[in-house]
Amino acid sequence: MVTFFEAALEHLSIHRIGNKMQEEFYVLSEEPFRIDDELLNNLLMQYYLKPFEKVNEVYRFMHSSGNLELNEMFHFCTEIFDDPLRFHENSQMMAKFLYDVSTHPKIKSGELYVVSFKNVQIEGEVLDAIGVFKSETKETYLKVFPEKSGFRLEYEQEGINIQKLDKGVLIFKTDKSEGYKVLVTDQTNRSTEAVYWKDDFLKLQIRNDSYNQTSAALGVYKDFITTRVDEEFELTKADKIDLLNKSMKYFKEKESFDLDEFSNEVIVNPDAIASFKAYKSNYEQEFDTEINDSFDISAAAVKTQARKFKSILKLDKNFHIYIHGDRELIEKGFDEGRSMNFYKVFFKEEQ
Template sequence: MVTFFEAALNKISVHHVGNKSQNEMYALSEHPVALKDDLISNLLKQYFLTPFEKTNEVYHLMHSSGDLALNEIHHFATQIFEYEDQFHQTSEQIAKYLYEVADHPKIKSGELYVAHFKNLQIEGEVLDALGIFKSENKETYLKVYPDKGGFNLDYEDNAININKLDKGCLIFNTAKEIGYKVVVIDNNTRGTEAAVYWKDGFLQLKIRNDSYNQTNNTLGVYKNFVTNKIDEDFEMTKADKIDLLNRSMKYFKEKETFDMDEFAGEVIGNEKAIESFKTFKSQYEQEFDTPIANTFEIAANAVKKQARVYKSVLKLDKNFHIYIHGDKDLIEKGFDDGKAMNYYKVYFKEEQ
C-alpha cells in the first residue's frame, strides 16, 4: 500500500509530551533536528515508514460535527503542506494539541516526532506526506566494544527499538476536501480508553469504505452472525457452524465480485437464515455508520486477512482437535449412553 524506496525525509522536529492528568508537562524543541548524515536519515525512515508497507486500510480525517474545518490535525496538515517554512512552529502546535487531548491517566508519556516526507507513494501516487509518530516504550540495549586487547560490555538505557513503532500516521497531500488520505499504526490497542486516543481523540479518523473494507466488513459480520447470532433461530452443532464459515471463505476466494443474493443462496441456503443475516448486517451498518454494498469487487488481501481468524477447528475437551475443511456430511455427532459422552464419527477413504 505504502512504498518509500524513493522517499526523502525533508524535515523532522522532536518534542516530549507528558500526561496532563498525571501533572506531567510537555517540552518543545527550539528548532528542527539537524540530520547529520544519510545513515541517521535512513534509520529514521526505516523506523517510521517500514510498518506502513503492510497496511491496507485507508482513512480520512473527520469531525463528529460533520465540519472538517474543526479537525485540528486537518488544519495543521494543511498549514504544513501550504506553508512549509512554518513546519517547526506547526509541529509545536501538534505537540500541544496531543498534550491536551491525551488526558487519560494510563496514557504513557513519550517523544513526539513530526516529519515531512517527499516522494512517498500510496496507491500508485507519489506525494508529499506529513508523518506524526509517538514512541512510548523504551528498551535497554547491550553494547560490546573493544577494550585492552579484548572486549567489554556497556548498556544503553531508555533507548528506542527502531523495529517497533508504537504509534504513527501518514497524512498524504491529496484529497484534502474529504480529509486527506491517512494510514495509521497503533500497536497499543487493548481495551481501555487509553488505547483508542490516538485514532479517535487525537486524529479523529473515519475508515474509507472501499473494496478492501467492504470485503473485510462483510466477512467479519458474517463470522459474527454464524458464531453469535444464528443459535437464536437454529439448533446447530459447531461442525455445522464451521461448515458455514468454510463455505463463505470458499465463496470469497473463488469469486471476483460479491453479490448478496448469490452469496445468500450458495452459502447460507435457508430462507429464514438469509433474512436473519440481512437483518444482522443492517443492524451493523446502522450501529457503526458503515454501509456495505450488495455488490462490490472482492479484495484478495482482505480475504487473506480474515482467513487467519476464521476457525475451522473443532476442539473436543483437551484430547482432540478435528480440522474440518470439506464435506460436513462425512462427520456425524452422537451420544453414547453407556459412557454418557458425546462422540463424532468421521468417514474417510484413505489415511495419510
C-alpha cells in the same frame, strides 16, 4: 499496503510532550532537525515507516459536525501540504494540540516527531505524506567495545528501540475532500488511556473502501454464525464450520460481492438469509457504519480475515478434526451404550 523503497525523508521536527494531568509541560524545538548522517536517516526511515508495511485498514479524518476544517489535524496537515515552508510552524501546533488532549493521568510523556516524506507508496500510488510519531517506551542498552586484551562494557539508559514504534500515523496527500488517506498504528491501544491518540488527537473514521467493506462483511457474517445463529436454528459445530468455509470460498473465488448472490450460494436457507440481513442491518445502525450490498472484493482483506476463520472441530481433549471440504462426509451421532456423542468421517484413502 505501504512500501517505501523509493521514499525520502524531507523534513523532521522533534518536540517533547508531557502529561498535562501530571503538571508536566511541553518543549518545542525552535527549528527543524537537520540530518547529515546517512545511516541515521536510514534508521529513522525504518523506525517510522516499517511498522506500516502490514497495516491495511485505511482511515480518514472526520469531525462530528461534518466540517473537516474543524478537525485540527486535518487543518495542520492541509497547511503543510499547501505550503511546505510552514512545516515546522504547524508541527509546533500539532505538539501543542497533542498536549491539550493528553488528559488521562496514565498517558506517558515522550518525544513527538513530525516528518514530511516524498514518494511513499500506498495501494500502488506514489504520494507525499506527513508522518506524526510518538515514542513513549524507553529501554536500557548494553554496549560492548574491544579494549586491549579484553572488552569494555557500558550501558545507555532511556534509549529508544527502533523496532518498537509506540504510536504513529501517516497522512497521504490524496483524497483531501474525503479527509485524506490515513494509516494509524498504536502499540499501546489495549489500554483505555491510549484511545486519545486515534479518537481525541486524530479523530479518525474508517474509510468506506473495498478493503474495509470486505473486512466488515466477513466479520459480520462470522459473528452471525458464531454468536447469533444458535438462537434461531439448530446447528452442530460442524455445520457452522461448513458455513464459514463456504463464505471464505466465496470471497476467495469471486471478484465482487453481491449480498443476494452470497446469501443464496452460501447460506441457502431463506429464514437464515432473512436473519443474517437483519443482523447486518442492526450492526450498521449500532456502529454507525454501512456495509454495501455490493462492492469489489479486496484479496488483502480476505487473506487477513482468513486467519480468524477457524475450521477446527475440538472434541474433548482427545481429538481435533480439521474440516476443509464436503460437509456431507462427516456425520454426528450418539452412542447409547457409551452415552457419548460421536462423529463418523468418510474418506477414500489416507494421506
